[in-house]
Amino acid sequence: MANTVYDVTTFNGSVSPHTDIGKVINEIIADIKANQTTQNTRPGAVIYIPPGHYDLLTRVVIDISFLTIKGSGHGFLSRAIHDDTADTSSWYEVQPGSSHIRVQHTDGTDEAFLVKRSGAPGTVGRLNGIVFQDFCIDGVASTKPYVEGNHKIGISVQSDNDSLRFEGMGFVYLTQAMVVQGADACSFTNNFVAECGTSISLTGASQVAKITNNYLISAWAGYSVFAENAEGVLISGNTILWACNITLRNANRCTISANKLLSNFPSMIALTEGSSENLISGNHFRRVYGDGTSTRYDDLYGLVHINGDDNAVTANHFSFSVPATAITPAGAAPTIVLVAGGARNYLATNHIKANLDVKVVLDPSSTDTKLLHSAAQSQLQAYTNDYKLVATP
Amino acid sequence: MANTVYDVTTFNGSVSPHTDIGKVINEIIADIKANQTTQNTRPGAVIYIPPGHYDLLTRVVIDISFLTIKGSGHGFLSRAIHDDTADTSSWYEVQPGSSHIRVQHTDGTDEAFLVKRSGAPGTVGRLNGIVFQDFCIDGVASTKPYVEGNHKIGISVQSDNDSLRFEGMGFVYLTQAMVVQGADACSFTNNFVAECGTSISLTGASQVAKITNNYLISAWAGYSVFAENAEGVLISGNTILWACNITLRNANRCTISANKLLSNFPSMIALTEGSSENLISGNHFRRVYGDGTSTRYDDLYGLVHINGDDNAVTANHFSFSVPATAITPAGAAPTIVLVAGGARNYLATNHIKANLDVKVVLDPSSTDTKLLHSAAQSQLQAYTNDYKLVATP
Amino acid sequence: MANTVYDVTTFNGSVSPHTDIGKVINEIIADIKANQTTQNTRPGAVIYIPPGHYDLLTRVVIDISFLTIKGSGHGFLSRAIHDDTADTSSWYEVQPGSSHIRVQHTDGTDEAFLVKRSGAPGTVGRLNGIVFQDFCIDGVASTKPYVEGNHKIGISVQSDNDSLRFEGMGFVYLTQAMVVQGADACSFTNNFVAECGTSISLTGASQVAKITNNYLISAWAGYSVFAENAEGVLISGNTILWACNITLRNANRCTISANKLLSNFPSMIALTEGSSENLISGNHFRRVYGDGTSTRYDDLYGLVHINGDDNAVTANHFSFSVPATAITPAGAAPTIVLVAGGARNYLATNHIKANLDVKVVLDPSSTDTKLLHSAAQSQLQAYTNDYKLVATP
Secondary structure, eight states, rough: OOOEEEEESSSSSOHHHHHHHHHHHHHHHOOOOOOOOTTTTOOEEEOOOOOOEEEEOOEEOSSSSSSSEOOOOOOOOOOHHHHOOSTTTSSSSOSSSSEEEOOOOOOSSSEEEEETTTTTHHHHOOOEOEESSOOOOOOOOOTTOOTTTTTEEEEOOOOOOEEEESSSSSEOOOOEEEEEEEEOOOEEEOEEEOOOOOEEEEEEEEEOOOOOEEEEEEOOOSSSEEEEEOOOEEEEEEEEBBOOOOEEESSOOOOOEEEEEEEEOOEEEETTTOOOOEEEEOOOOOOOOOSSSOSSSSSTTSSSESSSSSSSEEEEEEEEOOGGGGSSSTTOOOOOEEEEEEEEHHHEEEEEEEOOOEEEEEOOEEESEEEEESSGGGEEEOOOOOEEOOOOO | OOTTTTTTTTOOOOSSSHHHHHHHHHHHHHHHHHHSSSSSSSSOOOEEEEEEEEEEEEEEEEOSEEEEEEEEOOOOOOOOHHHHOOOEEEESOSSSSSSSEEEESSSSOOEEEEEEOOOHHHHHOOOOOOESSSSSSEEOOOOTTTTTOOOOOOEEEEEESOOOEEOOOOEEESEEEEEEEEESSEESSSSSEESSSSSEEEEEEEEEEEHHHHHEEEEETTEEEESSEEOEEEEEEEEEEBOEEEEESSSOOOOOHHHHHESSSSSSSEEEEEEEEEEEEOEEEOOOOOOOOOOOOOSSOOOOEEESSSOOSSSEEEOOOOOOGGOOOOOOOOOOEEEEEOOOOEEOOEEEEEEOOEEEEOOOTEEEEEEESSSSSGGGEEOOOEEEEEEOO | OTEEEEETTSOOOOOOOHHHHHHHHHHHHHHHHHHOOOOTTOOEEEEEOOOOEEEEEEEEEEEESEEEEEOOEEEEOHHHHHOSOOTTTTOOOOSSSSEEEEEESSSOOOOEEEEEEOOOOOHHHOOEOHHHHHHHHEEOOOTTTTTTTOEEEEEEOOOOSSOOOESEEEOOOOSSSEEESESSSSSSEEEEEESSSEEEEEESOOEOEEEOOOOEEOOTEEEEESSSEEEOOOOEEOEEEEEEEEEEOOBOEEEEESSSESSSSSEEEEEEEOSSOEEEESSSEOOOOOSOOSSOOTTSOOEEEESSOOEESSSEEEOOOOOOOOOTTTTTOOEEEEEEEOOEEEEEEEEESSOOOOOEEEEETTESEEEEEESOGGGGGEEEEEEEEEOOO
């Protein structure tokens, strides 16, 4: 076997990987660096994590490009159902499995994996082509809604980076699953995030991140996807639930299409702080009432909340079913879409099904909104005259 | 190598995997269970199937969580073209390949893989995180349309389950490829199903299954996707053909978007038995005439058939090309969309191209249908006055 | 380990794989053929390429079905940024990595991988189920826009083929990344193509190719996706940039949906030579000005250019921002959509945001175009009276 292929269970580390897989992976990375010593001889390596339960006591620090860390399955098991069940003595398995890392730091850090090259800013230090694939990062113990919870972070990328891949991963009981600062062409696909505070956080300025084909199941105090100052994120083909909350802050030209979205709370997609020219198309929004309580947003905030210019909301379906007694403020007509501000927002051919009298609301600071076959005349609540309506007949 | 990593060709089984891979995998599972004996020490394992031809005489029964069974390719070769070719003596390969399992039971069962934990109902027995990846399950011999055909089933899941994954698999010449009962967050992605009766069947009540990025190529007597009592299935980014037939029975809030759909028959998507609040958006429907004959549906059934409330059909393209002589009943105007019943179904910005005079039909029991820029005035056949039309000009 | 599992670093080849991985893989293929000698005993094999830098001096010729060639990562690093940087002496890595093949032919050929079975036309020679997965093909040296550049081709398929898979691959500095002639059910998913001339080229007549979930980043002289005489291509969930250019020539019933598209040039999607009944839905088009200059198309060509019948353009967002001084011909109103010819093209609920006075243009040979809520009255430039307009209010 080539010396670029590692297995945590056969590497001759200073400790068993079951005792501290973090320390073992750090030692493997040190070994890779000792073997790959020139600019032109750094292809990286692959580290395999066979199925098993592994404790992580020491944070992994990845400061080389082209490292692939790979297991044999995301190994999800619901810790919440387990914790909520009085007697689990007859259960066969009681914790997640497959290639399963239990995050139990004793080193005072929060991240299971930190991707960062110190003292190497910008292009010089840019980290490329790192891959996380098919293993489980498990925070072990937490409580809903997981923010702040145990403060644990699955993977945090804090150096400039290009073409990173998160694929087939499982995340459970973490405050944050994946955080990437300054992402360029970062791909998140086929992951299973559940029972976490925030699923994906794109901090700093990012370029063309791609979030496709994932399950993102997070609770009501964090975000499904958070992106600030982002350009061109693609969010497509995902199933996002429990408290679907995609929040863009000053993020522009993003595409959110062909997703299945479900939440027990308002703010399923929020385009805030001037987020402009985004497209929300072909999504299914389902708002229900159930697990969890939160005062974070009231029902006037909108399932879709828009504060920016020239966003397009086309061909979506809204399905709203909440008991009247659960609406806040009490007695309010719940808002499906709130155009809180911005010019020329464009809504066309959206269908609304609701058990209550719901509204599409245009705030006074919104201008030149187009509302085309997206609401009945009676569903429009306009606090401005600066709009065009073609009512759904 | 860790003792959780198995290879069917190196495991010391009682029989060669080429003779009976089913028996070998069952013995591996028994070995895993012998090694993993407490609730907290059951991470499961991975079983690798190298490229090769393997007969399966004994049904595999999977009753542990976190098992990954993995090959190196779906290995599809068209058995139908082979069977239809008079002389294949000059062919290089005459059957599927890669990690190729030939289903040839001698044990009286139908399933190649049965996932079921006996005597463990509900949460107690819930099976988690099982993965089928990158191998081929081949029924070996059958005849079109494969239902009932050889009665063989590729994978059947019959216990409660969570976060199962079907990825990169190949299925050929089976009555049913994948059947999952009671699925929760079950992911089907990147599979290649061809020359089967039914591709994916979600029985019982399921939650948020995700069917993305697959080829589903099945014949005219089964289904591409069948789902009953399902909540929130996402069907996106698939190529579904030959006889595309997605049938939902009392299934709600599903999303069918961004798919390429092709069929030689009516009923490409049927929302039946009250299926409501589903979204069909951004799909390409192609209906042609060719391989296969069937009296299952006539041309009045609709390419899209709706019998439920508040379904939305937006931004799709319909392309219909069938010889007039092949229409049943003879002389009928073929139906593109039939709203057979239900309230407030919403159709907007759908384009129809057809070689014949085709119709969008509203049956008497349909109420308050909205038909917006989806048909010319002359294309509407309304047997009720309870609708709103904005005709395509 | 089964004799169908190869590793280029442990195979006893006549040369080191680091010296000429092409020669080694050809020798492995010869070995497979020597071991698999009858029609019924050809399951193929898997060839693993561990992380490392490998030179390819000899073209690989694949003439067997069911071969999987697999690495551990696409290993992308931007050669363009590297080449454009004056001093890279402080960089940690200066070339791509992971399972990294440097294409440096000494055999006079252009393709790194040629898939072709000689003397075996049609069904007899049809190649099935070949997989390229998770490695990097790097042209090493080139100059923008890479066409014609170094003339190197990553993978070229030149025999009839069925169900091939390109997955998780990286391509950089190639004139063409992937070329497939006569594709049937060919899947391109999760690839990372960057700094190439043309990303995907479907030549000859193809059936239902599927291009999903990729990054396709190519320059202004080639194509993102080129397809001629194609039936039913699905292009969904991709991020396509730099010079997004999807060109269909006499290609019909394709689906382009839920993509993020970005270009510095016109012609982001061109439906030419009678391409008909295609669907373009739920995409985000972003046109800017920046890296690269080209006279290939002027700003009257259209971001979307249509010359065929019954194409549907629904629910898209167009975002145009180009300095007036950069428009060609000078002073022209840039064209967002040009219907250059064809009947019954259907545009509905598209939103346009532009920094200039832009137009949707109907040429004289276009007939019966429907333009519904897709442009303001002032944005329509019609050189015919044969159209129907429902202007965006």
